[in-house]
Amino acid sequence: MGKKKQENFLDYVPKRNQLYAWDLNQKKHVEIAVVNRGMFNRMAQIIFRKPKVSKIELDDLGSFIWQELDGVKTVYEIGTAVKGKFGKKAEPLYERLCEYIRILHNNRFIVYENKKRKNK
Numbered sequence: 001m002g003k004k005k006q007e008n009f010l011d012y013v014p015k016r017n018q019l020y021a022w023d024l025n026q027k028k029h030v031e032i033a034v035v036n037r038g039m040f041n042r043m044a045q046i047i048f049r050k051p052k053v054s055k056i057e058l059d060d061l062g063s064f065i066w067q068e069l070d071g072v073k074t075v076y077e078i079g080t081a082v083k084g085k086f087g088k089k090a091e092p093l094y095e096r097l098c099e100y101i102r103i104l105h106n107n108r109f110i111v112y113e114n115k116k117r118k119n120k
């Protein structure tokens with residue numbers, strides 16, 4: 001029996017989900033537009049005058065990472081770019097980066113492209 005090779009999260013290729021529009025605000029921070037759908041949200045829009053679209057503003061680090069999520073770079077390559085821009089401020093780099101990307105994925109803000117294949 002051969003051992004099953006375990007996947008390495010650093011080889012994943014994250015990509016922004018096209019269902020979410022985004023833009024840079026005046027502070028050069030990414031703002032992700034989230035449309036509030038569903039009956040509960042519709043009632044809240046009418047009764048409490050809640051907005052139809054909520055904007056989620058990312059901080060400096062999150063905005064930089066978001067713009068790196070191009071569907072081409074691996075998590076490892078994104079980490080290298082983060083380290084080049086933020087240095088020690090991003091430490092512990094890969095633990096924080098992996099957790100951040102998992103949160104974005106769990107909230108469906110990103111999807112994973114096929115992982116890069118290493119040449120055999």
